[in-house]
Amino acid sequence: MDGLRRLITQNVGLRWLLPVALDHLRETAPIEAESGFYDDDLLHAVLTRTEEIWRNSPHLAHHLDETINLLTDILPDMQRLITEWRAPLFDMRMMTEDGSRLADWGKHVTRTHQSPSGEFQVHFYYNKVTGKILPFDYKIVFKAN
Numbered sequence: 066m067d068g069l070r071r072l073i074t075q076n077v078g079l080r081w082l083l084p085v086a087l088d089h090l091r092e093t094a095p096i097e098a099e100s101g102f103y104d105d106d107l108l109h110a111v112l113t114r115t116e117e118i119w120r121n122s123p124h125l126a127h128h129l130d131e132t133i134n135l136l137t138d139i140l141p142d143m144q145r146l147i148t149e150w151r152a153p154l155f156d157m158r159m160m161t162e163d164g165s166r167l168a169d170w171g172k173h174v175t176r177t178h179q180s181p182s183g184e185f186q187v188h189f190y191y192n193k194v195t196g197k198i199l200p201f202d203y204k205i206v207f208k209a210n
Contacts, residue, residue: 185206
């Protein structure tokens with residue numbers, strides 16, 4: 066994966082390599098929960114690509130955001146980088162472009178679900194008027210055993 070990280074950092078073949086990197090990060094996210102180890106170098110390389118790349122490939126941005134939500138033990142420097150990556154993508158206009166008000170949105174939590182990794186809930190933003198769910202800024206929270 067070091068070669069993949071290097072190519073992504075150099076913006077080489079991002080059209081083909083970003084999906085491969087995102088799939089790898091997604092596949093290894095559950096292992097992070099068990100071992101506490103995660104490929105921070107690859108995640109850093111992916112997160113530091115330009116905003117334009119993510120705006121032009123919203124499906125990849127969504128894929129990365131979902132993967133980040135699976136991580137449980139994020140170092141402070143990486144959390145700062147994630148916040149910086151999300152900031153331009155998470156736009157309040159997205160919440161009001163259909164005419165609804167910010168006050169219509171609220172944070173919600175699903176019922177507890179069972180998985181092979183344990184019990185979890187999904188935390189997300191929901192618009193009680195339109196029934197829409199915000200596609201960014203949600204997370205899966207596993208209950209501590």
